[in-house]
Amino acid sequence: MADYRPYDVVIVGAGPAGLALGSLLRPEYRVLVLERRALPIRSSPIGESLPGAAAVLLQRLNLMAAFRDAGHRERGAAVSVWDNDKPFWRDAIQDPAGPGWYLDRREFEQMLRRRAQDAGVTLGEGCKQVDIRHRQGQWLLDTTLGSFRAPVLVDATGRSGHLGRRLGLRRYADDPLLCLYSFLDQVAESQDATMRIQADARGWWYTVPLPHGQRVLAYHMDIDDPLSRQLLRRPDALLARAREHALLAEVLEGLAPARVRGRPAGTSLLEVDQLPKVGSGFLAIGDALLAFDPLASQGLFHSLASAASAAKAIESGLHQSLGAYQQEMQAVSQRYLWHLKASYQGPRRFSQEAFWQRRQ
Ligand SMILES: Cc1cc2nc3c(=O)[nH]c(=O)nc-3n(C[C@H](O)[C@H](O)[C@H](O)COP(=O)(O)OP(=O)(O)OC[C@H]3O[C@@H](n4cnc5c(N)ncnc54)[C@H](O)[C@@H]3O)c2cc1C
Structure with missing residues (x-):
């Protein structure tokens, strides 16, 4: 183990979830975030609608002022032609949490990256390969950037759930x-x-x-x-x-x-009850835990919210708090799946079409 540089937490994936978690952990934690891509990203990712409820999470990250200065656009009404052929308007003013924003997504991720660096997180970018093992309560990582160890390992690799898959955790992902x-x-x-x-x-x-x-x-x-x-x-x-x-x-x-x-873009969901099976100190957050259908417009909110819950669980000691984290994430998944099914049942005029039949 002496050859492995020690950290308290290693997070794999520097998307919104991984960067938010790195920033939220107490400063005395030694945190390493490993990212496959070279950052900052050049092309803008898809996924731009952030609900107003995210303001609380941005405040917790101490980012509200930077966020307001970054030129994101306030959201207007949502107009949908869905259940029938008549447009249905839902005014943003009706949302008690505020209208929300259309993001400059690249700027949003750069803001999170700067925040993580200010919090003292070590960022390992361009990390093409990660091999993991669990030995004597430590996660050992052999990567193209060197060898690292930590008692806590977090999968923040997005929808691919790369680490979970490598560890043999099952995913429910049958929506093509x-x-x-x-x-x-x-x-x-x-x-x-x-x-x-x-x-x-x-x-x-x-x-x-x-x-x-x-x-x-x-x-x-x-x-x-x-x-x-x-x-x-x-x-x-x-x-x-x-x-x-x-x-x-x-x-x-x-x-x-x-x-x-x-x-x-279909739902992809880690079976959360399996988390303890791979060895102590393993968590998944953001899309690696639950990747939402874009119809929900909840992916970024969930990335920040699951990062905040994971930070709390890590700081209280995962052996005690993993169960609470699992329960919270299970409740989120169940609520989401229920709403998703109801949404796809809306357009009854297409109920004979293959796309809608698959989802009803
Ligand atoms: C079509 C579409 C539309 C969407 N629209 C919205 C929307 O309007 N609103 C909304 O809130 N959300 C939306 N989303 C979802 C949102 O983009 C995601 O929920 C969010 O990006 C998840 O953040 P994350 O950090 O979990 O994962 P990601 O953003 O995917 O970040 C994962 C990071 O891990 C890195 N990585 C992956 N594998 C490895 C590895 N092996 N080693 C090291 N690094 C690795 C990746 O390079 C990436 O940087 C949409 C998604 C899609 C597909």
């Missing part, structure tokens, strides 16, 4: 949902601040205006739908298809097609 998305340049900064959600026979769309003159357009469909491969290659066809819906056409007028990217 694919998100196709484009970042479109707006000719002029749009005054429209609505989030627009539209169901159709093959899936569902959303579009929101982003800060700095961009708009995201996303289409969620089955990964094995042959149309997805066509749309991935044909930005013009994606935009044309979106414009068939009046709700989307209104805000896509005059915008030019842009590269289409694809991301798996």
Whole structure:
């Protein structure tokens, strides 16, 4: 073990969850965050809507002032054509936690990274390979950046749940949902601040205006739908298809097609009750624990909230508090799965279509 540099906590994955956890742990903890990519990230990830309830978590991270100065956009009303063909408006003002924001996601992650560094977290970036073993109460990590050990190891690798999978933990992930998305340049900064959600026979769309003159357009469909491969290659066809819906056409007028990217987006859930089976001191947070369907718009909130709960559990001693952490996360998962099922049952007019049948 002498060859392994000692830490109190090693977190693998420097996304919002991993960086938030590193920042929240007490300063006397020696914390290492290992990240596969070189940071700061260059292209913006998808996932930009942050609910107003996240303000409490940003305050806990001591980030509210920096967050307010970062140029994120306040969210407007959500307008959906979902249960039937009539647009349904839900005004942001009705949310007691406040309207929330459309994020400049790259800036958001840079802010979290600066916060973690200010908190004394060691960041190991460009870490391509991590091998893990558990010996005598310590997690031993052999990586491309060196060898490290710690009594607590946290999986914050996102939807892949890389560490959990390596340790043989099962994931429930049987929704073959694919998100196709484009970042479109707006000719002029749009005054429209609505989030627009539209169901159709093959899936569902959303579009929101982003800060700095961009708009995201996303289409969620089955990964094995042959149309997805066509749309991935044909930005013009994606935009044309979106414009068939009046709700989307209104805000896509005059915008030019842009590269289409694809991301798996279905629910992916670690079976939380297995956590103690891999050895003491192992936790998963953020998407590595529960990756939400984008319909929920809850992924970032959950990343920050699960990081806060994990920090509390680690500081109170995991042997005592792991059970409470598991219970909390199980309750979150159950509530989420219940709401998700109810949401996908909404568009009854498509109930004969393969996409909707799979999810009802
Ligand atoms: C299409 C789509 C739309 C979404 N829209 C929204 C939205 O509107 N609102 C919202 O709140 N959320 C949204 N989300 C979800 C949100 O983006 C995620 O919940 C959030 O990014 C999760 O943060 P995380 O830190 O857990 O994981 P990630 O952001 O995925 O970060 C994981 C990090 O771990 C690193 N990593 C992975 N494997 C390894 C490894 N082996 N070694 C080292 N590092 C590794 C990755 O490089 C990455 O930096 C959306 C997601 C999708 C797919």
